[in-house]
Amino acid sequence: MPAFRGQYSYTLDEKGRVNIPARFRRALTPEARETFVVTGGFDHCLFLFPLDEWERKETRLREQSITNESVRKVVRVLLANASESSCDKQGRILIPPHLLKWARLGKEVLINGALDRIELWDPQVFAQYVGDIEQTFEELAKDVIF
Secondary structure, eight states, X not given: OOOBOOEXXXXXXXXXXXXXXXXXXXXXXXXXXXXXXXXXXXXXXEEEEEHHHHHHHHXXXXXXXXXXXXXXXXXXXXXXXXXXXXXXXXXXXXOOHHHHHHTTOOSEEEEEEEBTEEEEEOHHHHHHHHHHHGGGHHHHHHHHTO
């Protein structure tokens, strides 16, 4: 299972493509086939899951009961926005226009490693997000990891 770490700044080209950092591409398993599933994430970022990791998420969703309203909502929204994209020879993937709009992505894109996924952020949206949690980060970290 890959572990994505680090932060990179890239630009989005006119066709809506963004480079995936070489370090992240090297972390992919052969089962991912250099393919990502892109979908709307939390806090107005995009989630990029390697194909094999996405398939594990889908398996977990299939195990849930559709009688559960929360499950239905998550499946509908998450999968309606999901798009498969393979790396081209330059290591770029195509981001669908509706997801670019949803994540408020312009020319500049912040690419963050987030363990089992990659997150794409508008740099200003991410700076605001970090600013909002800065004062509580230590307490959050104590509860989550320490």
